[in-house]
Each structure stands twice: as C-alpha cells, then as structure tokens.
Amino acid sequence: MTSAPATTVPDALSAPLPDGRGELSAGLRAALLAPPGAPVPDPAAAAGADPLGDDLQLSLYLAYELHYRGFTGVDPAWEWDPGLLRLRAALERRFLDALREGTAGHPDLDAVLEGILVEPVSGTGVSYHLSDEGTLEQMREYAAHRSLYHLKEADPHVWVIPRLRGRAKAAFVAVEYDEFGGGRAERVHAELFAALMRDLRLDDSYGRYADAASAEMLCTVNLMSLFGLHRALRGALVGHFAAVETTSSPGSRRLARAMRRLEAGPAAEHFYAEHITADAVHEQVVRREVIGGLLDDEPSLARDMAFGVAATGWVEDRFGVQLMSAWQAGRSSLRVPLDRAPAGG
Amino acid sequence: MVLTGEGPLLVDGPVELTLDDGTVVTSDRFKVAVCTCRRSRTYPWCDTSHRRRSRP
Numbered sequence: 101m102t103s104a105p106a107t108t109v110p111d112a113l114s115a116p117l118p119d120g121r122g123e124l125s126a127g128l129r130a131a132l133l134a135p136p137g138a139p140v141p142d143p144a145a146a147a148g149a150d151p152l153g154d155d156l157q158l159s160l161y162l163a164y165e166l167h168y169r170g171f172t173g174v175d176p177a178w179e180w181d182p183g184l185l186r187l188r189a190a191l192e193r194r195f196l197d198a199l200r201e202g203t204a205g206h207p208d209l210d211a212v213l214e215g216i217l218v219e220p221v222s223g224t225g226v227s228y229h230l231s232d233e234g235t236l237e238q239m240r241e242y243a244a245h246r247s248l249y250h251l252k253e254a255d256p257h258v259w260v261i262p263r264l265r266g267r268a269k270a271a272f273v274a275v276e277y278d279e280f281g282g283g284r285a286e287r288v289h290a291e292l293f294a295a296l297m298r299d300l301r302l303d304d305s306y307g308r309y310a311d312a313a314s315a316e317m318l319c320t321v322n323l324m325s326l327f328g329l330h331r332a333l334r335g336a337l338v339g340h341f342a343a344v345e346t347t348s349s350p351g352s353r354r355l356a357r358a359m360r361r362l363e364a365g366p367a368a369e370h371f372y373a374e375h376i377t378a379d380a381v382h383e384q385v386v387r388r389e390v391i392g393g394l395l396d397d398e399p400s401l402a403r404d405m406a407f408g409v410a411a412t413g414w415v416e417d418r419f420g421v422q423l424m425s426a427w428q429a430g431r432s433s434l435r436v437p438l439d440r441a442p443a444g445g
Numbered sequence: 446m447v448l449t450g451e452g453p454l455l456v457d458g459p460v461e462l463t464l465d466d467g468t469v470v471t472s473d474r475f476k477v478a479v480c481t482c483r484r485s486r487t488y489p490w491c492d493t494s495h496r497r498r499s500r501p
Contacts, residue, residue: 217497221499381474
C-alpha cells in the first residue's frame, strides 16, 4: 500500500527516534525511516521475543509514540499504516498476556482499591529510598526515566473520554482539566515536570531519554497507551487512572521531601508538592464519581477495572525493583548513564 | 459539599478559607479537599494522612 504523506511540514514537537534494542525494534526503526507501506518485521517474530524485554517493549513504544508527538524524520502517516498496526497487535497480545499472567488471581475491585488505600507504617521502595537517603544522581536518573511519561502526563488517559458518559465523563474530564493546568499553560503538569528537569540539570526535550530508559520503565508507559488506545480496555484504563491518583499523594510527599533534602531547587520540589494536594482531591473524585459512575453504567467492567489497578501496581513494582537493584549494586539504573549521554545532562 | 466518611470535606472550588489564627488561604482547584482529621501536613488541604496505616 502507498499513501501520500499527511503533511510536508516538519514536526517541531516530535522526539528523536530511539535506537533499536534487538531484531524487532531495529527492524521497525529502519522501516519508520522509509515511506509508509515499507515492510515492517513479521508479526510472527513477536512470538519469540520476551514480552517484557527491551526489544518488544521498545517496538511497542515506537508504535505507540506515533499517536502522541511522533518522531523526527518519520512520516506521520505511519500512525495508521496497516502493516505496522498488524505488528503492533501481535506485540500487544504478548504484552497483555504477560500482564494477565503477572496479575493472575488479583482480588476484586473493592479489595484492590482497599489495598492501595492503606499506607504501610514502614514502607520500602524507590520513593522511601529517595526520601531518606538517595543521592542527587539517583534522583536525576529517576526523573530521566519518568520523563517518558511525565512530559506527556495525563495524555494517554484522554482517549477514554468518548467511551464514558454522564457522571463518569464529567468527573474524569474535571480531573484531566486539573492535570492540564486548569486552563493555564504554566500549570500544565507536563510543564511543571519540564521545570523540575531543568532544576535537576536534565534536558527537558520530549523523548530525550527514551534510549536511556529501562524495559521496566517502557512497560509502565506502554501499559497506559495499550489501555488508552483500546475501547475494549476502557475499564482497565479507568482502573489505572484510579491506581495512579490514589497512590500518588503519599509518594509525592516523599519525593517532595527528597527534593528538599537534596536542595534540588524550587521547581523540582513544586512538581511533587503540587501532586500531594492535587491527587488527594483527584483520588476522591475518581473513586466516587468516575468509578462509581462507570459501575452504574457498565457494572460488568468491575473486573477490568480491578485488572487495571492490579496491572498498574505490578508494572510499577517491577520498575521499582529494577531501580533499587541497580542502585544497591552501585550501578546506574539507566541504559545510557547520564554523564555519557550525548547532550544535556 | 460532601463530607466523606473516611477523610476530607469536598468543596467546589475556588475556595477561600480563614484559619483560626486569621490567616486566609485560597485554592482555585475545581474541587478542594479540606482536611477534617487535622493530621494533614499541608493543612488545611487534605494530603491523605487520614488513611489507615498497616505494618507490612
């Protein structure tokens, strides 16, 4: 199939095209530099790749990112290329199977929500480590990783809006409006994160640290794109949203404390301080109105919502373990250490 | 306004609150969660400190 380029205007907002991490992603990367319709790797090859590994997760990331801000030098018409979408579907099936397997036997909706509402007296994990003893360099690594999401914070969730109605829709949009700064550009959460990155002497350009990010980090971003882009997974997307808004407030308090302790700068502290109070509100609105409203409209989605909550916890835990094990071994958690990155840093 | 069973008072924003020492604080969020348990470290705004805590 051939198609005319959708636009000849260069994408000023696009990201640099990441390097391949294996046969699948290198093949897909090469195809993206050719005109749409060029052959992409055979979807059957997805069967041989680790569903949570670098090669498959980067391939998914490349496919999904075409729906956000795209890549420099890549024709935007690739977004709807049938060959690429066939490959993406095969990758998604592997990923979704791995998510279902990893969360098999998760509790029902009431129980998973109850579970994330309880704060441990003495917790462990990345935000505790950074709050109490992490180094500035570890904080910079954490921010570089998270930039893959926070520079498009709340974007993947927008796709669910046409699939909601009434109470759930009104409340969901209200929370998203807050995420997007309530009509004020300087308060858009993605902009607050860009300012945080500048305080940490990181490059705040979109997609700048994609090559440095681990497969575990890519999983957390791909999870949102997967849930967001499929109407069939709308319940899981809402579950994901609820999980993030519920767990963010206490975690943000620890990260704001870390920024203060490390004297990272006012914008770095503000990003997390803003999320303490914002997400305390969002959690209430999401649980009462979004989940409550959607359950009234589509009670059969309770299972998918519970899956969304469980899968979010599962990919976040894997990411946390990856960071902590690298740091405990005295290594960088990034694939490309910041001091060796080509620009910024 | 909604008085939640477990935690804050939910009020439609913007909100202007006078604290007991006369300080006036404002929030222009679409909805504001006002702390009622007095445990918030961002008082008068809720920071989820009302949540149950458990030993792991």
